[in-house]
Amino acid sequence: MKKLVLALLGTALLIAAAVAYTVSSRHDPADAEPAAPLTLSPGQLLFRDTATGRVGAVPLAEPGKKPQLSGLKCDRFAVAEQTAVCLAVQPGTLPAVTDVLVLDDHLAVRHTETLPGTPSRARVSPDGKRVYWTLFVTGDSYAETGFSTRAGLYEVDTGRLVKTIEELPVFAGDKRYFAADVNYWGITFAPDGNRFYATLGSKGKTYLVEADYRRYRGKTLRENVECPSLSPDATRIAFKKKVGEGVWRLSVLDLKTMKETALADQRSVDDQALWQDDHTVLYGLDNAVWAVPADGSGAPRKLVDGAASPAVTG
Amino acid sequence: MYIAASRTSDLAAGTDRKPALKRVSANVVALGVVSLVTDVSSEMVTAVLPLYLVLGLGLNPLQFGLLDGLYAGATAVVRVLGGHLADRWRRLKAVAGFGYGLSAVCKLGLIAAGSSVAAIGVVLAADRTGKGVRTAPRDALISLSSTPDTLGRSFGVHRALDTVGAFLGPLVAMAVLALSLGSYPSVFFTSFCVAAIAVLLLALFVRDHPGSVDRAAVSARAAFGLLKRSDFRRVTIWAALLGLVTVGDSFVYLVLQRRWEIAATFFPLLPLGTAGVYLVLAVPLGRLADRVGRWPVFLGGHVALCLALVLLCGPQAGIWLAVVALGLHGVFYAATDGVLMAAAGPLIPRDLRATGMAVVQTGQAVARMLSSVLFGLAWTLWDLRPAVLVAAVCLAAVALAAALAKPVRP
Numbered sequence: 001m002k003k004l005v006l007a008l009l010g011t012a013l014l015i016a017a018a019v020a021y022t023v024s025s026r027h028d029p030a031d032a033e034p035a036a037p038l039t040l041s042p043g044q045l046l047f048r049d050t051a052t053g054r055v056g057a058v059p060l061a062e063p064g065k066k067p068q069l070s071g072l073k074c075d076r077f078a079v080a081e082q083t084a085v086c087l088a089v090q091p092g093t094l095p096a097v098t099d100v101l102v103l104d105d106h107l108a109v110r111h112t113e114t115l116p117g118t119p120s121r122a123r124v125s126p127d128g129k130r131v132y133w134t135l136f137v138t139g140d141s142y143a144e145t146g147f148s149t150r151a152g153l154y155e156v157d158t159g160r161l162v163k164t165i166e167e168l169p170v171f172a173g174d175k176r177y178f179a180a181d182v183n184y185w186g187i188t189f190a191p192d193g194n195r196f197y198a199t200l201g202s203k204g205k206t207y208l209v210e211a212d213y214r215r216y217r218g219k220t221l222r223e224n225v226e227c228p229s230l231s232p233d234a235t236r237i238a239f240k241k242k243v244g245e246g247v248w249r250l251s252v253l254d255l256k257t258m259k260e261t262a263l264a265d266q267r268s269v270d271d272q273a274l275w276q277d278d279h280t281v282l283y284g285l286d287n288a289v290w291a292v293p294a295d296g297s298g299a300p301r302k303l304v305d306g307a308a309s310p311a312v313t314g
Numbered sequence: 315m316y317i318a319a320s321r322t323s324d325l326a327a328g329t330d331r332k333p334a335l336k337r338v339s340a341n342v343v344a345l346g347v348v349s350l351v352t353d354v355s356s357e358m359v360t361a362v363l364p365l366y367l368v369l370g371l372g373l374n375p376l377q378f379g380l381l382d383g384l385y386a387g388a389t390a391v392v393r394v395l396g397g398h399l400a401d402r403w404r405r406l407k408a409v410a411g412f413g414y415g416l417s418a419v420c421k422l423g424l425i426a427a428g429s430s431v432a433a434i435g436v437v438l439a440a441d442r443t444g445k446g447v448r449t450a451p452r453d454a455l456i457s458l459s460s461t462p463d464t465l466g467r468s469f470g471v472h473r474a475l476d477t478v479g480a481f482l483g484p485l486v487a488m489a490v491l492a493l494s495l496g497s498y499p500s501v502f503f504t505s506f507c508v509a510a511i512a513v514l515l516l517a518l519f520v521r522d523h524p525g526s527v528d529r530a531a532v533s534a535r536a537a538f539g540l541l542k543r544s545d546f547r548r549v550t551i552w553a554a555l556l557g558l559v560t561v562g563d564s565f566v567y568l569v570l571q572r573r574w575e576i577a578a579t580f581f582p583l584l585p586l587g588t589a590g591v592y593l594v595l596a597v598p599l600g601r602l603a604d605r606v607g608r609w610p611v612f613l614g615g616h617v618a619l620c621l622a623l624v625l626l627c628g629p630q631a632g633i634w635l636a637v638v639a640l641g642l643h644g645v646f647y648a649a650t651d652g653v654l655m656a657a658a659g660p661l662i663p664r665d666l667r668a669t670g671m672a673v674v675q676t677g678q679a680v681a682r683m684l685s686s687v688l689f690g691l692a693w694t695l696w697d698l699r700p701a702v703l704v705a706a707v708c709l710a711a712v713a714l715a716a717a718l719a720k721p722v723r724p
Contacts, residue, residue, distance in 0.1 A: 003518045010514045018507040022490055025497040091496030094361050094488050118368050136368060180572060180698050203694050287429070 035071030047307040081128025087119035125189035151184040186227035227272040238273035284308035341459035346475030351512035357483025389446035397450030397672030407522035413448025418509030450672035457659035469652030470600020548721035557681030591644020608657035615649025623706035
């Protein structure tokens with residue numbers, strides 16, 4: 001009898017503690033700051049404020065300035081021309097479900113797609129006509145910790161949705177590449193809105209794939225390239241190169257000469273790089289946004305603390 | 315006073331019709347409830363951990379998978395050590411309690427670790443150590459709290475209760491996420507509170523089996539000596555051999571997903587299907603094992619898995635075939651997981667029960683790890699379906715050999 005009372009009392013106390021903790025975490029003091037009306041006017045560096053999850057902005061010329069925070073919460077964010085894309089995981093969904101929000105130049109939602117998975121990468125094509133993303137799709141607790149990626153895109157002007165580019169016919173040399181475990185991640189479009197690049201992962205290897213969107217076919221260009229990002233002049237690709245298990249180094253590949261240049265940051269960078277212009281590459285690392293020269297010279301420079309997923313308006 | 319103690323008189327009176335839960339010792343039910351509550355706690359964390367690492371901390375999941383796999387092997391050693399110390403000190407409950415307690419504290423450790431990848435790695439390793447330490451003493455307690463002829467049923471009841479917890483965990487995690495507006499620390503804290511409740515229940519309601527201490531009988535030499543007992547050695551070896559040709563869960567679900575093009579949204583429902591069948595059949599198959607023999611039921615489970623694999627690779631791809639294959643996968647679990655412990659229990663002296671169980675479990679676990687490496691290799695070389703087919707043929711061959719060898723006397 002005494003044991004039963006003890007058990008009930010202890011259980012009640014512990015449940016009360018859990019509920020109190022859970023309810024008290026609803027109030028986030030950082031959320032108190034009022035939302036600033038951000039637009040996609042030129043010369044800004046936008047990013048995800050990691051403390052609040054809100055999209056913030058600073059002038060690109062003065063990144064040290066106090067950022068303005070919008071009311072929009074995103075896990076990945078990207079812009080080009082008059083279009084922005086925000087990937088936001090829906091709270092309380094297991095397994096995760098992500099909202100892909102297509103936004104206009106005042107960050108108002110124009111279109112929403114809801115897809116299974118956890119946000120990983122997001123981009124807008126240079127012409128602002130397509131948004132594309134990569135999501136991690138997970139099994140659940142009973143399976144091993146296995147992940148696969150799913151890369152898809154949405155045509156802003158026609159409303160066409162490609163949930164995954166897994167069906168893209170890919171050629172390695174003259175031969176069509178077939179494998180059951182094909183994964184794609186990190187798409188990047190050329191300024192013409194047709195040519196695009198992506199990572200193809202299969203059988204423990206990764207390939208750079210160059211593809212034609214209208215003809216919908218691709219070919220492998222090179223091994224060991226992940227998360228490609230095409231320069232504004234469309235001549236070079238910044239990417240993360242695997243140098244060890246779980247260790248990546250930012251590099252730039254010249255598409256004409258196929259020559260690789262390692263960038264100055266010696267640390268492991270796990271992000272899809274972003275070209276600020278033809279000379280500088282931006283990326284998120286250790287809870288901050290960094291910039292490094294694209295020719296391998298110089299040193300990494302911290303732009304904004306407490307920030308991830310950089311985007312620049314031009 | 316254990317309910318099982320009055321069982322013999324029930325039998326004598328010819329009243330062999332009580333519900334299964336009442337026909338097992340109160341200690342087994344108490345251990346089952348502790349496992350249920352603990353599983354709610356641990357499955358809550360497992361459900362949100364990938365999300366937390368990717369979104370909260372910006373880790374690459376592939377990187378995390380690497381981290382995770384690193385520690386899987388460590389538990390094998392810890393398991394034998396935990397079993398041995400429990401026997402040595404004659405403190406089965408205390409050692410199991412330490413394991414449960416350690417895993418509970420690790421939930422707070424996840425909050426304390428913050429965004430440090432190294433600290434998270436350490437916490438996850440400690441959590442797995444806790445799980446490794448507690449398993450053998452707990453199964454020894456279940457075994458020692460049952461009469462030899464109801465072992466299968468006892469393990470069935472325990473595993474069924476355990477599975478209920480696994481079902482509830484993700485639901486509780488979802489409720490906490492919804493209530494806290496997506497706060498992962500809230501999930502970890504609640505998980506800690508739930509785990510602490512389990513430790514409290516263990517302390518209050520589970521009885522130890524002190525027995526007479528014969529230290530000489532529990533020396534390290536005696537533990538190794540276990541493998542000199544031919545019947546125990548044969549069960550250990552056959553269990554490991556079967557483990558070596560067993561295709562891991564994630565691969566089974568992967569084939570199901572590939573062949574039936576199951577949408578990613580429904581993918582997590584596949585393990586729930588297996589768990590559901592396991593839950594329903596754990597007790598009936600445990601009772602069957604008590605009646606017709608534990609080894610035949612254990613092998614029968616492997617036959618079920620073999621049939622499931624054949625269905626998965628077969629020429630037909632109807633949806634009902636997928637359902638049947640998933641059902642057979644559940645039968646495999648219900649007929650093997652607790653039943654092996656029930657089969658091994660009587661072959662181990664009472665003084666060495668936890669050690670012996672740890673040895674059998676570790677042999678099986680190491681073999682399964684090796685199997686998933688080999689299977690992954692075969693998949694890369696030959697593609698998924700041929701690999702599964704080869705695995706099914708190997709499984710059938712080893713199961714047939716094990717049936718002919720009859721390592722356990724009926």
